[in-house]
Amino acid sequence: AQSVSQHNHHVILSEAASLELGCNYSYGGTVNLFWYVQYPGQHLQLLLKYFSGDPLVKGIKGFEAEFIKSKFSFNLRKPSVQWSDTAEYFCAVSSYQTGANNLFFGTGTRLTVIP
Amino acid sequence: DADVTQTPRNRITKTGKRIMLECSQTKGHDRMYWYRQDPGLGLRLIYYSFDVKDINKGEISDGYSVSRQAQAKFSLSLESAIPNQTALYFCATSEGQSGANVLTFGAGSRLTVL
Numbered sequence: 001a002q003s004v005s006q007h008n009h010h011v012i013l014s015e016a017a018s019l020e021l022g023c024n025y026s027y028g029g030t031v032n033l034f035w036y037v038q039y040p041g042q043h044l045q046l047l048l049k050y051f052s053g054d055p056l057v058k059g060i061k062g063f064e065a066e067f068i069k070s071k072f073s074f075n076l077r078k079p080s081v082q083w084s085d086t087a088e089y090f091c092a093v094s095s096y097q098t099g100a101n102n103l104f105f106g107t108g109t110r111l112t113v114i115p
Numbered sequence: 116d117a118d119v120t121q122t123p124r125n126r127i128t129k130t131g132k133r134i135m136l137e138c139s140q141t142k143g144h145d146r147m148y149w150y151r152q153d154p155g156l157g158l159r160l161i162y163y164s165f166d167v168k169d170i171n172k173g174e175i176s177d178g179y180s181v182s183r184q185a186q187a188k189f190s191l192s193l194e195s196a197i198p199n200q201t202a203l204y205f206c207a208t209s210e211g212q213s214g215a216n217v218l219t220f221g222a223g224s225r226l227t228v229l
Contacts (some may be wrong), residue, residue: 004157006157009155032216034216034217036218042222043119043205043220043221043222043223044158044205044207044218044220045220046217046218049216049217090157090158092216094216102160102173103160103216103218105150105157105158105159106157107155107156107157108157
């Protein structure tokens with residue numbers, strides 16, 4: 001079975017600090033990669049996605065992620081975080097080989113930004 | 116109005132009771148999903164449906180059943196609730212193949228089984 005690993009369970013940063021959240025997956029075939037965000041008290045929403053093409057993808061609110069196939073990674077980055085970025089972040093992966101409908105989520109990383 | 120609406124938002128019940136969580140959507144999407152979220156475990160897929168006549172089990176379907184009453188409605192049932200089904204449940208929708216996996220989530224239904 002495919003697995004998605006998010007090694008950082010809780011990250012605490014001060015405003016303006018740079019952010020990088022790790023995501024690694026286990027499947028070696030063609031994959032679709034996603035980051036979803038869940039703000040406090042809200043539902044999950046798509047932050048960014050990678051299907052093909054440029055491995056550096058840009059999402060909403062200044063977030064970006066880089067797909068590194070050789071490392072099976074899709075890390076999320078933001079150069080300067082804001083208090084409003086406090087949320088839980090989920091990496092998710094699907095592949096055509098395992099059924100594109102099967103979206104596997106990581107366990108999530110809780111980000112707390114201190115003003 | 117929300118694109119994906121879940122009811123109830125919160126429910127406390129007792130072991131052995133039958134519970135139904137309902138989901139309706141105005142996105143016009145064919146695909147609908149039920150996930151549960153547990154602290155430290157992320158989201159896990161319970162059931163999914165590609166259209167009214169297509170229902171599929173996900174990773175953790177034991178103890179659950181679903182019904183796709185219409186394109187816009189997808190309900191999740193716990194026939195006999197047990198405490199380890201205490202969780203936050205999310206309904207989600209997506210388009211067909213071209214938009215697969217870009218999910219639109221509901222606000223969640225928090226279920227507590229005593």
